[in-house]
Amino acid sequence: xxxxxxxxxxxxxxxxxxxxxxxxIGEDQVEVVHLGEDRNRIAxxxxxxxxxxxxxxxxxxxxxxxxxxxxxxxxxx
Amino acid sequence: xxxxxxxxxxxxxxxxxxxxxxxxIGEDQVEVVHLGEDRNRIAxxxxxxxxxxxxxxxxxxxxxxxxxxxxxxxxxx
Numbered sequence: 001x002x003x004x005x006x007x008x009x010x011x012x013x014x015x016x017x018x019x020x021x022x023x024x025i026g027e028d029q030v031e032v033v034h035l036g037e038d039r040n041r042i043a044x045x046x047x048x049x050x051x052x053x054x055x056x057x058x059x060x061x062x063x064x065x066x067x068x069x070x071x072x073x074x075x076x077x
Numbered sequence: 078x079x080x081x082x083x084x085x086x087x088x089x090x091x092x093x094x095x096x097x098x099x100x101x102i103g104e105d106q107v108e109v110v111h112l113g114e115d116r117n118r119i120a121x122x123x124x125x126x127x128x129x130x131x132x133x134x135x136x137x138x139x140x141x142x143x144x145x146x147x148x149x150x151x152x153x154x
Contacts, residue, residue, distance in 0.1 A: 004101065016139065017129060017141060020135050020137075020141055021141075023100050023135070023136060023137075024081065024101070024102050024106075025102060029101075038126075056101075058097050058100070058101060060097075060100075062093065063144075064094060065096055065143065065145075066141050066143055066144050067140075067141060068142075074095050
């Protein structure tokens with residue numbers, strides 16, 4: 001199975017959700033992308049349909065917005 | 078590992094998220110509760126911290142609100 005991608009921006013809500021997602025799905029099944037540090041992937045996240053972080057993009061392309069840390073507008077600053 | 082509990086209310090957002098969560102985590106790791114049909118578990122969900130559905134309560138008690146289907150107020154009607 002292809003990996004899911006977990007986008008976050010380092011906020012406390014994001015970090016907590018990251019731990020939960022990794023525990024549930026398995027670390028080897030998730031690529032973690034910190035959009036605050038890896039800003040050239042913001043466009044990729046938006047194209048995938050990510051509207052807020054933290055969000056998990058599944059292997060079949062669905063976006064699961066998990067809790068609410070920050071909007072993409074906030075991430076772009 | 079204890080199971081996670083996925084609370085939903087049958088809305089399209091819930092059903093889509095349910096499929097994703099089951100695919101990602103594994104059907105045998107998730108108990109699915111339909112609060113529209115199993116209304117006597119609404120209080121249990123609220124006590125767990127569920128504020129909207131769909132939501133996943135992890136084995137360690139964290140609540141992951143996934144996308145947004147309906148508020149608990151709407152579920153209670």
